[in-house]
Amino acid sequence: MTVTVPSKINVHLSVGPVRDDGYHELTTIFQALSLTDSVTVSAAETPSLHVTGEGSKIVPRDERNLAWRAVDVLAEHTGRSAEELGSVSITLDKGIPVAGGMAGGSADAAGALLALATLWKLDLSREELTSLAAQLGSDVPFALHGGTALGTGRGEELVPVLSRHTFHWVLAFAQRGLSTPRVYRELDRLREVGDPPPVGDHAPLVEAMAWGDPHRLAELLGNDLQAAAVSLRPNLRRTLRAGVEAGALAGIVSGSGPTCAFLCADGDAAVQVSARLSGAGVCRTVRVASGPVPGARVVDPDDGGDDSPWHPSPPQAHA
């Protein structure tokens, strides 16, 4: 049973004050990108977790792995032990950079939830899966959902956003990842000592999405965590500049960083920008991706299509 799951970028990320539970109140527009992880689960004699692909060496193989935790969360929800449901072997094939601000671990958690629910033939509603996803992390519901969506609360409350057009992105992966809690703490510190200008209202960006005009969208990209990520990794400034010099319309730090995402005019421009950026020596690796794409889906080995019992909403759904 294999599920593919998209990465995400936050084309708009407005971070509010810290709440009593330690999370920050967010208003964000997520977009799911074609850079994916795949999660394969199968019945096994003893539980195991294997990781291959991008950054696999540094991914934990134990209960710290979000895909592993998905097994326990799902078992607890059904009221049965993981042993009663049957031991599983999980394989993660990573395309999404680890600790790169593109929700790689969250993608694996969402993929594992959907794959296990399908393997164990659990008849779960979309609402149930989404609520289990939120227990695993703030970004996990969006990895199930996919497309383009407005996220509020700590990022887990989602409303689909109209986005009929495909946008083309170039992604610059950094040498080392950044810790999400550390970046949020750095933003709190910057706000105590100064006043990093906050991103504006998300309404104009939602409109630009609906129009499908990358030039308009480029002017409106904004991320409150960017100042914090750049403060922790000042050389991200160089990467952001290099992407625009290479021909991108605009660049932004993705989520908590350090991956930088560059919006391009079209697919051909993205290929050109990626080639130029690769030669600029400002990042470890460059990838081209497009979005929006659907959320987690079961891969049918016969036709590569979707035979999932749970069908996420299509990316062009609207609020």
Ligand SMILES: C[C@](O)(CO)[C@H](O)COP(=O)(O)OP(=O)(O)OC[C@H]1O[C@@H](n2ccc(N)nc2=O)[C@H](O)[C@@H]1O
């Ligand atoms: C930066 C983003 O990727 C933007 O979508 C997310 O906010 C991060 O989502 P995530 O990695 O799924 O985060 P979680 O696993 O839920 O939380 C990890 C840590 O990030 C911080 N965190 C996360 C979400 C949020 N709204 N406020 C926070 O302050 C908290 O320190 C939290 O302990």
Ligand SMILES: Nc1ncnc2c1ncn2[C@@H]1O[C@H](COP(=O)(O)OP(=O)(O)OP(=O)(O)O)[C@@H](O)[C@H]1O
């Ligand atoms: N399946 C997983 N894949 C990658 N990292 C994982 C996984 N499960 C747990 N982790 C741990 O989570 C940390 C953050 O990894 P992840 O790739 O999810 O970061 P991220 O993409 O920056 O997250 P986000 O964008 O949601 O804030 C890693 O350093 C790793 O120790």
